[in-house]
Amino acid sequence: MNNDTLIEKINYECPFCDNLHSIEIHKRITKALVKDTVVEYEQTYYYCPIEDEEFTPDKILDQNLLKARDAYRKQKGLLTSEQIKKYRNNYGLNQVEFSNLLGWGDVTIQRYEKKLIQDETYDQLIRLVGEDPAFALNQLDKHRNNFQEDRYNQIRNILKNQIREKKNLSLIIQSIKNIYIQYEEESELNGYKKIDIDKIANILAFFAKYNDPLYKVRLMKLLWYTDALHFKKYNKSITGLVYCHLPLGAVPEAHEEILRLPSIKVEEEQVTDNGAWYRIYPTKEVNLNLFSTSELEILTTVSNYFKNMTGRQISDYMHREKAYIKTEKYQLISYSFAKELKDFN
Numbered sequence: 401m402n403n404d405t406l407i408e409k410i411n412y413e414c415p416f417c418d419n420l421h422s423i424e425i426h427k428r429i430t431k432a433l434v435k436d437t438v439v440e441y442e443q444t445y446y447y448c449p450i451e452d453e454e455f456t457p458d459k460i461l462d463q464n465l466l467k468a469r470d471a472y473r474k475q476k477g478l479l480t481s482e483q484i485k486k487y488r489n490n491y492g493l494n495q496v497e498f499s500n501l502l503g504w505g506d507v508t509i510q511r512y513e514k515k516l517i518q519d520e521t522y523d524q525l526i527r528l529v530g531e532d533p534a535f536a537l538n539q540l541d542k543h544r545n546n547f548q549e550d551r552y553n554q555i556r557n558i559l560k561n562q563i564r565e566k567k568n569l570s571l572i573i574q575s576i577k578n579i580y581i582q583y584e585e586e587s588e589l590n591g592y593k594k595i596d597i598d599k600i601a602n603i604l605a606f607f608a609k610y611n612d613p614l615y616k617v618r619l620m621k622l623l624w625y626t627d628a629l630h631f632k633k634y635n636k637s638i639t640g641l642v643y644c645h646l647p648l649g650a651v652p653e654a655h656e657e658i659l660r661l662p663s664i665k666v667e668e669e670q671v672t673d674n675g676a677w678y679r680i681y682p683t684k685e686v687n688l689n690l691f692s693t694s695e696l697e698i699l700t701t702v703s704n705y706f707k708n709m710t711g712r713q714i715s716d717y718m719h720r721e722k723a724y725i726k727t728e729k730y731q732l733i734s735y736s737f738a739k740e741l742k743d744f745n
């Protein structure tokens with residue numbers, strides 16, 4: 401396997417030369433035996449060019465071991481040490497607390513995050529608790545004696561909040577789905593695509609992150625241009641949203657519900673004669689992995705194209721689109737008009 405890469409050179413107390421000199425840090429994919437299973441993982445090692453010798457400091461050795469074991473866990477469908485840590489951090493717990501919540505000894509979680517591989521029963525329990533705050537709350541109450549009163553109440557509140565958020569989110573998703581049940585079939589109204597709420601949530605976060613300040617009216621137009629431009633090029637919308645001709649421009653059906661998705665925060669900023677201004681803020685990192693290369697390209701194009709236009713200018717721009725001229729007020733806008741979209745350049 402020729403996969404060795406030089407990462408960097410550092411000055412290090414070399415154990416072969418017994419003095420401080422420049423050594424190389426390398427990475428390579430290698431095989432290891434973990435519990436009778438051969439796994440491939442990325443190993444780090446140090447190299448002394450003077451003596452042509454490899455060596456691995458203890459700290460790096462531990463990291464390599466953890467990587468090999470995580471490779472094993474992945475292969476066996478078990479949670480990796482990172483995933484366990486993520487679940488724990490999500491509830492704001494330290495290692496001892498997470499162990500105690502699960503009814504285990506103080507050091508169990510610490511061991512799983514450091515080196516020991518959990519068996520399947522333990523793995524399932526961590527997963528259940530990590531995925532479901534209601535189940536976590538149930539475990540906390542069951543092992544209440546492991547906690548001081550104050551801390552018990554704090555953790556209980558964190559979990560209760562997460563249960564509430566989860567319930568809210570599922571209600572929002574359900575109400576969007578209810579509205580879109582009539583657009584289940586792929587058609588020129590949804591751009592031959594079934595609604596994808598996860599993508600919508602991340603597109604909202606994307607625009608909120610890269611357009612500052614972002615207001616509701618602008619966001620609605622960015623959404624339409626994103627879907628329309630993608631349709632023009634690839635005969636498919638990205639989100640599956642259905643748009644309606646409203647006085648201010650194209651607006652997706654269920655837009656009130658969509659703006660309640662937790663990937664963004666909407667704040668009423670000022671009230672003018674023409675109504676309130678709603679400013680949009682991102683609340684989470686955008687998950688770009690959801691999008692294909694062509695989708696990302698469209699998102700970036702749309703985001704950049706309108707960046708320097710005022711809301712008024714974007715509005716005027718949109719009002720000159722065939723999609724807008726050829727449809728009546730409150731009429732749904734067919735994606736077929738997107739074929740006549742003005743060029744972006």
Ligand SMILES: [Zn+2]
Nearest residue numbers: 414417448450
């Ligand atoms: Zn040396």
